[in-house]
Amino acid sequence: MGTIYFDNNATTCTAKEVVDKMLPFFSDFYGNPSSTYNFGTQAASEVDKARSRVAGLLNSEKEEIIFTSCGSESDNTAIMSAVTGFPEKKHIIISSVEHPAIRNTVFFLEKNGYRISQLKVNEKGMFDTDELKKIITKETLIISLMWANNETGTIFPIKKASEIAHKHGVLFHTDAVQAIGKMPIDLKLFKDIDMLSLSGHKFHGPKGIGALFVREGIKFSALLHGGGQENNRRAGTENVPGIVGLGMAAQLTLKELKNDIKKISVLRDTLEKNIKENIQRIKINGSITNRLPNTLNISFKGIDGEALHDMLNAKGICVSTGSACHSGEGSPSHVLTAMGIDSKTAGSSIRFSLSRYNTIKEVETVTAQLQEVVLGLRKMSPFEF
Amino acid sequence: MGTIYFDNNATTCTAKEVVDKMLPFFSDFYGNPSSTYNFGTQAASEVDKARSRVAGLLNSEKEEIIFTSCGSESDNTAIMSAVTGFPEKKHIIISSVEHPAIRNTVFFLEKNGYRISQLKVNEKGMFDTDELKKIITKETLIISLMWANNETGTIFPIKKASEIAHKHGVLFHTDAVQAIGKMPIDLKLFKDIDMLSLSGHKFHGPKGIGALFVREGIKFSALLHGGGQENNRRAGTENVPGIVGLGMAAQLTLKELKNDIKKISVLRDTLEKNIKENIQRIKINGSITNRLPNTLNISFKGIDGEALHDMLNAKGICVSTGSACHSGEGSPSHVLTAMGIDSKTAGSSIRFSLSRYNTIKEVETVTAQLQEVVLGLRKMSPFEF
Numbered sequence: 001m002g003t004i005y006f007d008n009n010a011t012t013c014t015a016k017e018v019v020d021k022m023l024p025f026f027s028d029f030y031g032n033p034s035s036t037y038n039f040g041t042q043a044a045s046e047v048d049k050a051r052s053r054v055a056g057l058l059n060s061e062k063e064e065i066i067f068t069s070c071g072s073e074s075d076n077t078a079i080m081s082a083v084t085g086f087p088e089k090k091h092i093i094i095s096s097v098e099h100p101a102i103r104n105t106v107f108f109l110e111k112n113g114y115r116i117s118q119l120k121v122n123e124k125g126m127f128d129t130d131e132l133k134k135i136i137t138k139e140t141l142i143i144s145l146m147w148a149n150n151e152t153g154t155i156f157p158i159k160k161a162s163e164i165a166h167k168h169g170v171l172f173h174t175d176a177v178q179a180i181g182k183m184p185i186d187l188k189l190f191k192d193i194d195m196l197s198l199s200g201h202k203f204h205g206p207k208g209i210g211a212l213f214v215r216e217g218i219k220f221s222a223l224l225h226g227g228g229q230e231n232n233r234r235a236g237t238e239n240v241p242g243i244v245g246l247g248m249a250a251q252l253t254l255k256e257l258k259n260d261i262k263k264i265s266v267l268r269d270t271l272e273k274n275i276k277e278n279i280q281r282i283k284i285n286g287s288i289t290n291r292l293p294n295t296l297n298i299s300f301k302g303i304d305g306e307a308l309h310d311m312l313n314a315k316g317i318c319v320s321t322g323s324a325c326h327s328g329e330g331s332p333s334h335v336l337t338a339m340g341i342d343s344k345t346a347g348s349s350i351r352f353s354l355s356r357y358n359t360i361k362e363v364e365t366v367t368a369q370l371q372e373v374v375l376g377l378r379k380m381s382p383f384e385f
Numbered sequence: 386m387g388t389i390y391f392d393n394n395a396t397t398c399t400a401k402e403v404v405d406k407m408l409p410f411f412s413d414f415y416g417n418p419s420s421t422y423n424f425g426t427q428a429a430s431e432v433d434k435a436r437s438r439v440a441g442l443l444n445s446e447k448e449e450i451i452f453t454s455c456g457s458e459s460d461n462t463a464i465m466s467a468v469t470g471f472p473e474k475k476h477i478i479i480s481s482v483e484h485p486a487i488r489n490t491v492f493f494l495e496k497n498g499y500r501i502s503q504l505k506v507n508e509k510g511m512f513d514t515d516e517l518k519k520i521i522t523k524e525t526l527i528i529s530l531m532w533a534n535n536e537t538g539t540i541f542p543i544k545k546a547s548e549i550a551h552k553h554g555v556l557f558h559t560d561a562v563q564a565i566g567k568m569p570i571d572l573k574l575f576k577d578i579d580m581l582s583l584s585g586h587k588f589h590g591p592k593g594i595g596a597l598f599v600r601e602g603i604k605f606s607a608l609l610h611g612g613g614q615e616n617n618r619r620a621g622t623e624n625v626p627g628i629v630g631l632g633m634a635a636q637l638t639l640k641e642l643k644n645d646i647k648k649i650s651v652l653r654d655t656l657e658k659n660i661k662e663n664i665q666r667i668k669i670n671g672s673i674t675n676r677l678p679n680t681l682n683i684s685f686k687g688i689d690g691e692a693l694h695d696m697l698n699a700k701g702i703c704v705s706t707g708s709a710c711h712s713g714e715g716s717p718s719h720v721l722t723a724m725g726i727d728s729k730t731a732g733s734s735i736r737f738s739l740s741r742y743n744t745i746k747e748v749e750t751v752t753a754q755l756q757e758v759v760l761g762l763r764k765m766s767p768f769e770f
Contacts, residue, residue, distance in 0.1 A: 003424050010420050011622060014411035026399035026407075026591060035395050035705065037698035039388050069454030069593065072611040072621035101611030101620055108610050201622060206411060208454065208593050208624025223608075225493050226457040226486030235486055236457035237396060237586060239593025242627075313422035320420065 004362045007318045009150050009178060009295060009353035014245070015204040021248040022206065022241040033238045034229065043240050050247025054211055057250035058196070059186040066212045066233045067243050071177035071199030072101035074212040075144075077223040077234070078173040078195040079105045081214075082142040083114075084221035086171075089141035093170075095119045095127055095156070096338035101197075102144050102175055103334075115139070118338075124287045125154035125339050132164055142171040147179035147196075151335040151351055152286025153295025155183070162192035171195070171218075177202055177210075181253045182292045183261070187213065194218045200242065204355070205249030209242035260356045265293040267354050267363050272296050274367035279374050285336060285349055299341070299349040300374050302381050308350055311373045317366055320351040389747045392703045394535050394563060394680060394738035399630070400589040406633040407591065407626040418623045419614065428625050435632025439596055442635035443581070444571040451597045451618045452628050456562035456584030457486035459597040460529075462608040462619070463558040463580040464490045466599075467527040468499075469606035471556075474526035478555075480504045480512055480541070481723035486582075487529050487560055488719075500524070503723075509672045510539035510724050517549055527556040532564035532581075536720040536736055537671025538680025540568070547577035556580070556603075562587055562595075566638045567677045568646070572598065579603045585627065589740070590634030594627035645741045650678040652739050652748050657681050659752035664759050670721060670734055684726070684734040685759050687766050693735055696758045702751055705736040 005013070025046065031037075033044035048062070055062040068074045079092070079102070092106050096118040106116045117135045119127045132143070143165045148155045158174055165172035173195040179185060181203025187193060196213040200206055214220050214233070226235025253260075275282060281301035300308060305321040312319055321333075336346035352366070390398070410431065416422075418429035433447070440447040453459045464477070464487070477491050481503040491501045502520045504512045517528070528550045533540045543559055550557035558580040564570060566588025572578060581598040585591055599605050599618070611620025638645075660667060666686035685693060690706040697704055706718075721731035737751075 005424065007417075007420060007422075010425075011415060011417040013415045016412060019408070019411045022411075023404075026404045027401060030396060030398045030592075031703070032392075032396040035392060035703065037392075037694065037703045039390065039703050040395075069458070069624070070621035072609055073454070075611065076609050076620075099611070100613075101609075104610035104620065199622070206624075206626065207415075207622055208627045224457055224461050224486075225489035226460065226484070228485075235461075235489065236455035237584070237592055239454070239591075239627075241591065242593045242624075309422065318416070318420065318422045318424050 002316060004317045004366060006352045006354060006358065006362070006366060007320045008355040009202070009351065010320055011201045011207065012204045012355055013357055014201070014206050015249060015252055017252055018205055018245045018248045022245040025241040025244055030240075033240060034227065047238050047240060047243050050243045053247035053250045057180070057254045058213060059188045060213055061216060063231070064213050064216055066214060066230050067238065067246070068210045068212055068234060069208055069239070070210045071175070071197050071202070073223070074197035074199070074210045075099070075101035075175050076105050077212050078197060079109070079142065079144060080223050081195075081221045082171050082173075083109065085219040086141055089139055091115045091117065091137055091139040092141055093117045093119060093132070093135060093143040095121060095145050097121055097125060097149055097335045098144065098146055099150060099175055099177065102146070119145070121338055123340050125149055125152045125285070125335070126287055126290070127156070129157060129160050129164060132161060136164070136168045136170060140168065140170045142173055144173040144175065147174045147176040147185075148182065148292050149286065149335060150178045151333055152297045153178075153292035153353075154286040155179070155290040155292065158193065159190055162190060166192040173197070178292065181257070182294055184257060200246040200249055203249055203253050206242050206245040209239055209246045211246065256356065261293050263356060264354050264358070267358055267360060268294055268296055268352070270360065271352060271354075271363045271367065274363065275370065278367060278371045283345065285339070285341065294354040296352040297349055298352075299345045301345070301348060303348045303374060303377050305348050305350055307377055308373060311377070312369065315369050317369060320353070321349065387701060389702045389751060391737045391739060391743065391747070391751060392705045393740040394587070394736065395705055396586045396592065397589045397740055398742055399586070399591050400634060400637055402637055403590055403630045403633045407630040410626040410629055415625075418625060419612065432623050432625060432628050435628045438632035438635045442565070442639045443598055444573045445598055446601060448616070449598050449601055451599060451615050452623065452631070453595045453597055453619060454593055454624070455595045456560070456582050456587070458608070459582035459584070459595045460484070460486040460560055461490050462597050463582060464494070464527065464529060465608050466580075466606045467556050467558075468494065470604040471526055474524055476500045476502065476522055476524040477526055478502045478504060478517070478520060478528040480506060480530050482506055482510060482534055482720045483529065483531055484535060484560055484562065487531070491529075504530070506723055508725050510534055510537050510670070510720070511672055511675070512541070514542060514545050514549060517546060521549070521553045521555060525553065525555045527558055529558040529560065532559045532561040532570070533567065533677050534671065534720060535563045536718055537682045538563075538677035539671040540564070540675040540677065543578065544575055547575060551577040558582070563677065566642070567679055569642060585631040585634055588634055588638050591627050591630040594624055594631045596631065641741065646678050648741060649739050649743070652743055652745060653679055653681055653737070655745065656737060656739075656748045656752065659748070660755065663752060663756045668730065670724070670726065679739040681737040682734055683737070684730045686730070686733060688733045688759060688762050690733050690735055692762055693758060696762070697754065700754050702754060705738070706734065
């Protein structure tokens with residue numbers, strides 16, 4: 001039995017077009033882009049093209065794109081750049097449902113004298129912009145809010161939040177790692193976003209490459225010191241194949257996004273409808289109206305999510321309990337907990353996340369298998385429900 | 386005319402065996418190693434195998450290997466880990482010929498209250514271990530010395546230096562980015578090295594992957610915060626293809642190193658002999674006796690190194706003036722300057738660096754072309770020499 005991969009918020013298959021584009025840069029055109037002979041400047045020119053492609057996806061200027069090694073590095077860099085640039089401001093605002101790459105960076109700063117405010121979310125995973133206004137102080141350095149949540153797909157009101165930040169003279173960063181490739185993003189329409197993180201492997205690019213958008217004019221300090229790569233903003237020999245791959249993934253996304261969203265929405269909505277029709281006592285977590293088109297987070301009452309995950313795994317079906325970044329920890333998802341969901345319901349939740357490579361046939365198979373497994377587990381359960 | 390790549394200290398061709406090993410992990414076995422279903426744990430197991438292979442190359446324990454995105458990240462991480470772990474010690478010792486990844490990291494710290502001592506080197510690029518002893522104080526946090534110099538190939542007495550560090554209760558880090566793959570390194574014989582940086586693309590692995598060795602028991606703090614990857618020591622989804630590629634490059638190196646050294650030494654020594662016999666008024670920079678087998682740094686009196694580089698480039702021959710990490714800057718190499726070489730001589734220098742993929746035929750071609758170009762440039766030169 002083949003694998004059915006319904007965990008595309010954890011990582012994605014690198015597109016064939018992306019791999020094909022990367023391949024010549026390993027062993028044929030392997031020059032160092034910092035070298036000044038043709039064999040090096042040719043590599044530099046490919047890096048430049050890729051930068052334009054990533055900028056094209058965001059509708060930003062190419063000079064505003066810094067290549068990093070992953071979304072986590074982009075997140076760390078954004079926060080630490082603000083810290084280095086404005087050492088007098090010691091207050092940071094994030095939401096209570098941010099990714100660990102933001103949470104653990106600011107918690108590290110908390111141990112070093114920073115005050116961290118976590119903006120609360122409601123049962124739909126949404127925060128109140130009035131609440132955001134209230135917690136900003138004159139000490140606030142930066143507000144960092146994810147564009148879309150990795151576990152529930154809930155989309156934050158980033159436009160309004162970034163406007164509020166700027167009205168109060170506060171920097172605004174968004175972790176858009178889960179949003180890129182799943183919804184259109186035009187940074188010319190979001191003038192109040194100062195920095196944005198993205199990661200290649202979340203939208204069919206390779207692992208090991210990411211980018212940080214830093215709007216022109218924003219004071220920036222590098223996290224990694226060394227050579228003058230990335231216009232002195234990120235040291236280290238450029239990962240040419242990775243960068244070229246990221247550029248290709250961006251170009252593919254720009255071209256296919258409209259179709260992808262249409263296709264993936266149908267798959268996700270069919271899965272949701274099938275589950276609703278065939279399985280009792282379920283609860284969809286997160287916003288229904290402001291949600292990524294590929295994500296479905298469901299609690300199955302009376303079921304242990306880990307057991308469900310494992311039994312689907314035995315059938316070759318890949319789904320997630322909590323995010324992959326802290327799976328295996330055994331504690332209930334901090335995202336669902338922050339939404340006020342009790343630990344039992346949180347522990348019974350499964351995330352399905354789809355991609356352009358999934359099919360309606362896979363959706364039908366998953367529905368059938370899921371129904372069988374849930375019924376079986378409920379029969380074995382000592383609890384009533 | 387094909388390219389003759391004599392700049393293998395800048396970067397190397399990714400070995401075919403390495404690319405072949407990486408390929409399935411882009412689009413077939415693309416699971417996230419943090420995912421707990423089989424499709425994820427299989428990826429985790431490949432990461433684990435690669436870790437053993439890198440540990441095997443160094444003769445370290447696999448738990449002592451942390452994957453990073455490059456040598457520069459490893460260097461930054463080593464220094465910043467010491468800074469975070471022992472905030473009361475504010476003195477750092479490096480040599481005056483370190484790579485920018487170390488130099489610029491400690492210069493950043495210098496702006497933030499740290500005192501930096503740069504150990505002087507002599508005209509052969511070598512430092513005096515007695516001098517090292519003298520500059521250690523009770524405030525000294527860490528000594529970071531490169532194992533082999535990227536520009537001259539000079540090999541530092543790392544064993545003695547690390548012993549001195551530990552005798553004074555000081556942490557010892559070595560940037561071994563240029564040494565790995567060019568000389569045998571057995572960390573069981575170097576018990577006083579606490580941390581060591583390496584980079585995949587310097588020894589026929591891919592770009593975008595590196596590692597930091599951290600000896601068991603050494604206090605360590607992560608530079609990148611986020612998910613629990615790398616046993617909480619480096620956040621970010623693992624670059625599975627890159628890691629697998631690095632593992633394969635390590636395995637190839639372990640297997641081939643003895644033969645490679647033999648072959649490459651002959652090539653380099655032939656190149657050196659040819660140049661000495663055919664071109665007048667040259668000077669070999671760096672140590673002759675303690676030198677990487679692949680590196681040859683030569684000054685050609687009366688010649689502008691940039692012009693020589695460009696004319697060789699026009700013939701498809703890739704060589705370097707200064708390191709690729711700060712080429713194009715126009716200032717003479719800080720390494721040669723630190724060795725007391727005057728700026729004119731430094732500016733007339735060229736680095737040749739060879740690999741297992743170079744041939745004796747290439748050496749002959751380069752010698753002939755070099756002779757022609759040097760004679761031509763000297764004829765045009767307005768200076769007497």
